[in-house]
Amino acid sequence: MTQAEILPPPRSSFYAEAPRLAWALAELATKWRSLKDTPPGDGRPLLLLPGLANGDASMAAMHRFLRGRGYRTWRWRLGINLGVRSVGTDVERLIARIEQVYAEAGEQPVTLIGVSLGGILARVAAQRRPDLVREVVTISSPYAGPPTATNVWRHFEVLTGQKIDDPAASAMLAEAAAPLPMPATSIWSRSDGFVNGSICHEGDHDGARAIEVVSNHIGVHFRPQVLRVIAETLARDGQT
Numbered sequence: 001m002t003q004a005e006i007l008p009p010p011r012s013s014f015y016a017e018a019p020r021l022a023w024a025l026a027e028l029a030t031k032w033r034s035l036k037d038t039p040p041g042d043g044r045p046l047l048l049l050p051g052l053a054n055g056d057a058s059m060a061a062m063h064r065f066l067r068g069r070g071y072r073t074w075r076w077r078l079g080i081n082l083g084v085r086s087v088g089t090d091v092e093r094l095i096a097r098i099e100q101v102y103a104e105a106g107e108q109p110v111t112l113i114g115v116s117l118g119g120i121l122a123r124v125a126a127q128r129r130p131d132l133v134r135e136v137v138t139i140s141s142p143y144a145g146p147p148t149a150t151n152v153w154r155h156f157e158v159l160t161g162q163k164i165d166d167p168a169a170s171a172m173l174a175e176a177a178a179p180l181p182m183p184a185t186s187i188w189s190r191s192d193g194f195v196n197g198s199i200c201h202e203g204d205h206d207g208a209r210a211i212e213v214v215s216n217h218i219g220v221h222f223r224p225q226v227l228r229v230i231a232e233t234l235a236r237d238g239q240t
Helices: 011-015 017-037 056-068 092-104 117-128 153-160 167-177 224-238
Strands: 045-049 072-075 110-115 133-139 184-188 208-212
Touching: 011 017, 017 224, 045 056, 045 092, 045 117, 056 072, 056 110, 056 224, 092 110, 092 117, 110 117, 110 224, 117 133, 117 167, 117 184, 133 224, 184 224, 208 224
Parallel strands: 045 072, 045 110, 110 133, 133 184, 184 208
Antiparallel strands: none
C-alpha cells in the first residue's frame, strides 16, 4: 500500500471519540490502584509533551503516576501545544526546555514522552540533539505517514498556522519519521478515531519498538493499559 492509499479512520470512529473519553476517565478511576504493581522507577528525568491544543494540565495523571513510580518528571512549560507556534520554527524553544531539564537533572539525558503532536515534536528534537535525550516514547503520534491519513489535519492547519503541504512541515515530518539514534517506543491503536494507527509506528527494528493498545485518541494517555506499557518500557530500558 502506498502512502496515498492510507486512509483516515472512518467518521463513525471520529464521532465516537468524545463518548469514549468518558469511558477512559472512568476506567482510570476504577483501575488506578491496580497500577501499583507496575515496575518501580529509577529516578531518571522525564519530560512530558502534550498533544495538539493541550497543555501541561492534560498530562497531570501521567505526571502523578510516573512520580509515584519513582521517576522525576518535568512539565514542558510551553503553553498550549500549537506546533511551531509553541516550539518555534526550528523547534528551538523545545530544545531549550530539554537543555534546561538536562541541566536541572544533573546533566542526565532526558526521556521524552509525547502524546500525538507532542510525540512528533519529541522525535524531531531527539534527532537534532541526541546528546540530550536518552529515549523517546510516543503515544498515538502520526509521524510515520501522510497527514491526510488523519481526521484532524485541517484542525492542525488552523491551530498551528502550517499547511500540511508546506515544505517546512513536510521536512519536519520526514525528520520525525527517520529512525532515531536512541531507543524509541511507539504506542498505537488501530481503534483510534483521529489518526490511522498504522502511521503511528515504524514497526520493530534495531532500537525501535511498536506496542499496540486498544484505545481511542482523546485521553489515550489516561488509559491504565497505556500507563502500564510506559512503566514497563522505562523499566526495560533501565535494564539495558
